[in-house]
Amino acid sequence: MSDMFVEKFRGLVPLYLQEPWQEADGITVADLDDVFAELKISVPLALREFLHALGNCEEIMEAYYFFWDPEELEVQDGYLLFLEDEDEAYTWGMLADQADVPDPIVWRRNNATGQWINEEGTFSEFVFDMLDWVFTDSE
Template identity: 30%
Template sequence: MNYPQFYCHWMQTIGLDISAMPDAAQRLSPGTPSLPLALLTYYQCAGNSAINTAYNQLLSPEDIYQEQGYLIFMHENQGVVDWGIRLQDLEQANPIVWQRNNDEQAWYAEDYQLSSFLMANWYWAEFGEEKPEEFFRL
């Protein structure tokens, strides 16, 4: 998949401004594992975009952290859930996203791979409407 093309297409379709973060890989904190290609490329294409913190908060590369066997990359706007990637899946270019219910400390697989999850999340924030992963295919 051509991630820059995918992200630009969907962000423009949704009507979001795109602001790049070309130094995303250099901003990772020491000891943070390499990011999956879908997440690193998103940061490089749109990491400084306002949507990243307008509702749910996509963490900056330097704020990503490991907990309970997951790499946490996003917080829900009220702190009810966090989203992460299983550490064992970091080698995959576009892994499944997992959601943690912070009250139960239980993890659940989302119905989206990382690239589609990001676009679905921003789509929901803009339109209040959930779309299946298939909607976000090019």
Template identity: 45%
Template sequence: MPADPTAPSGSVFLPIFQKLVPAHLETPWVAEDGMEPGELDALLAASPAAEASLNGTGRVPLPLALYEFHLALGNCPDLLETDHFFWDADELEILDGFLLFLEDAAESTVWGLRVEDADLADPLVWRRSTGADAEHGVWRCEGGTFSEFTTDLLDWTFEEPDASEETGGTGE
């Protein structure tokens, strides 16, 4: 599937994220699944992360992969709100030096990107086993970059159960 021809020049991750729509929803990606750069920038500027920005400019420290993720899928709740909830651009926040972007349905675990790695195009993902509202938590590296982690998470979320799982392990 070709990338959106109106995508910003130099897009690296946009085609990867656009392909998630047909892969998991069995419909073609359409522009309405994503966002325009101006719309995304306005939402980011209104986010708690912009207010708490460590660089003092009011700009959210946003890696390219996360930015293009929102450009591709920012208006696609069928992918963003499953067993895990990707935060809308205007909900992104900074906690403990991490830019939070995802929480599990039980609100017991959050995932983030280190703010100090925001200049990297596709930084490693970190997990905190306490929710965003918890006062304390320990961060652990997931061992994958944002693009790897999100595509793997969505693949796992939408994967079909094995026949052996459906039949109690007999494969019949």
């Protein structure tokens, strides 16, 4: 893993939770590799590194919306799904055939209609913007 995004994702813990990042906040690369191999899915670098950095940090993984645990990731309608809102009205994903793109564009599905809408930002941009909105809006 190239660690393109890991440090930035780890930096979200002190930024929003006012405590230092700890190894227990993340999931080991080996564990992620095992899960993805068992699921037979390819996961883009940015999502892998997000889970590696923060996959066990409930305060961030469940901040307003719910990021899925690695073993819950799945492909539907050609999208790799990774997030949903608490009412399960919307699900977020990225095109599954773009797993080799380090930081792919995020799409949102309206679960009632099945319609997908481009969020016009990459996974890392989406995560940073969403968490900034969640944590600064609640203050």
